[in-house]
Amino acid sequence: MTQKRALITGITGQDGLYLAELLQTKGYEVWGLVRGQNNPKVGALREEFPDVKIVTGDLLDLSSLMKSMTLARPDEVYNLGAISFVAYSWENARLTTDVTGGGVLNMLEAVRLYQDISDHEVRFYQASSSEMFGRVQEVPQKETTLLWPRSPYGVAKVYGHYMTINYRESYGMHASSGVLFNHESPRRGIEFVTRKISNAVARISLGLQDSISLGNLDAKRDWGFAGDYVEAMYLMLQQDEADDYVISTGETHSIREFLDIAFTEVGIDDWERYVTIDPQFFRPAEVDLLIGDSAKAREKLGWTPSVSFPELVRMMVAGDLESERTRAQSAPPAVHAR
Numbered sequence: 001m002t003q004k005r006a007l008i009t010g011i012t013g014q015d016g017l018y019l020a021e022l023l024q025t026k027g028y029e030v031w032g033l034v035r036g037q038n039n040p041k042v043g044a045l046r047e048e049f050p051d052v053k054i055v056t057g058d059l060l061d062l063s064s065l066m067k068s069m070t071l072a073r074p075d076e077v078y079n080l081g082a083i084s085f086v087a088y089s090w091e092n093a094r095l096t097t098d099v100t101g102g103g104v105l106n107m108l109e110a111v112r113l114y115q116d117i118s119d120h121e122v123r124f125y126q127a128s129s130s131e132m133f134g135r136v137q138e139v140p141q142k143e144t145t146l147l148w149p150r151s152p153y154g155v156a157k158v159y160g161h162y163m164t165i166n167y168r169e170s171y172g173m174h175a176s177s178g179v180l181f182n183h184e185s186p187r188r189g190i191e192f193v194t195r196k197i198s199n200a201v202a203r204i205s206l207g208l209q210d211s212i213s214l215g216n217l218d219a220k221r222d223w224g225f226a227g228d229y230v231e232a233m234y235l236m237l238q239q240d241e242a243d244d245y246v247i248s249t250g251e252t253h254s255i256r257e258f259l260d261i262a263f264t265e266v267g268i269d270d271w272e273r274y275v276t277i278d279p280q281f282f283r284p285a286e287v288d289l290l291i292g293d294s295a296k297a298r299e300k301l302g303w304t305p306s307v308s309f310p311e312l313v314r315m316m317v318a319g320d321l322e323s324e325r326t327r328a329q330s331a332p333p334a335v336h337a338r
């Protein structure tokens with residue numbers, strides 16, 4: 001059997017790394033699209049995944065995506081690239097719209113044109129988001145729940161979601177959209193609240209930091225483990241028919257609950273002493289109550305999450321304790337004034 005080939009956009013992000021790992025264990029030749037002339041994350045990518053083939057390009061640049069398709073000649077494209085930080089999307093709404101929304105259209109066009117030229121079927125995965133539900137019309141949220149995004153990021157994701165459906169319906173493309181609820185891991189970007197907390201908790205327990213500033217502690221999310229969620233992406237592209245699936249744990253937890261478990265893990269019970277509230281971390285608009293109903297994915301894909309909420313928090317704190325200890329040990333000794 002010939003080796004399958006996959007192209008991943010957003011390979012330097014959290015999900016891109018887990019997906020590259022998963023597809024390599026399944027025997028795929030993995031290609032990753034990276035942007036920028038000297039992207040600082042590429043060194044780590046090459047070190048961790050020396051067999052991943054890198055192609056440079058940008059979701060804003062259709063010709064670079066066409067070039068990537070002709071070089072990688074993929075059987076499957078996973079479009080994970082995006083401006084993904086919701087708070088940033090208010091500050092840079094135009095750019096977010098172009099990358100997170102328009103970028104999906106560019107990637108779909110590149111796939112469609114490549115298919116026409118090569119006569120080779122390409123399966124497409126779009127990284128849609130629970131942020132599209134925004135002002136919640138139904139609890140829990142499923143594939144048919146009305147979308148009402150509450151951030152420029154959410155609006156851009158809705159555009160990409162419907163464009164994916166449109167290409168499936170217009171051109172018969174095998175294009176699937178995964179409506180994924182929040183998923184986290186030790187590889188999560190430090191700007192997101194879970195990793196911001198796990199990193200601060202590790203540093204506070206090691207005496208490297210005094211406190212952490214946060215926004216709305218009552219916000220709630222349906223948080224799962226990123227390693228489980230990339231399995232769902234893969235499974236979607238193995239189905240005979242393309243479709244859309246909600247991926248979630250079905251539980252929701254507050255930032256306070258996350259703080260409780262994370263601080264307890266390092267032996268601190270009175271975490272309120274270490275947390276300050278800073279208005280800059282509140283958002284112009286918040287999503288309401290996010291809880292996903294992933295019954296369709298569980299039934300049709302046979303997918304289930306394997307990591308519970310407390311296990312996820314502990315995994316993240318353990319990851320940050322290890323990396324902060326390593327960093328402290330490898331730092332040059334401090335020079336003290338005499």
Ligand code: NDP
Nearest residue numbers: 010012013014015058059080081082084127129180182183
């Ligand atoms: P990350 O923010 O960790 O990664 C985003 C990736 O997109 C990075 O590799 C980044 O590259 C790349 N990127 C940004 N701009 C461009 C561009 N113009 N052209 C090409 N690539 C670009 O996100 P996650 O891994 O967490 O998420 C993956 C996808 O899933 C995203 O689309 C996100 O919106 C979506 N999603 C995520 C969820 C989550 O909870 N994690 C939930 C639902 C959806 P660089 O390294 O150069 O910045």
Ligand code: GDR
Nearest residue numbers: 084086129130131181182191192193194214215216219281
């Ligand atoms: P989210 O994740 O917006 O859900 O988007 P994030 O971790 O940024 O925020 C979650 C909730 O925490 C509250 N919050 C804070 N958030 C951050 N980042 N920093 C803080 O200091 C802070 N204090 C409180 C926020 O108000 C919010 O309610 C993530 C991204 O991965 C998206 O790309 C993805 O689509 C969605 O999840 C599903």
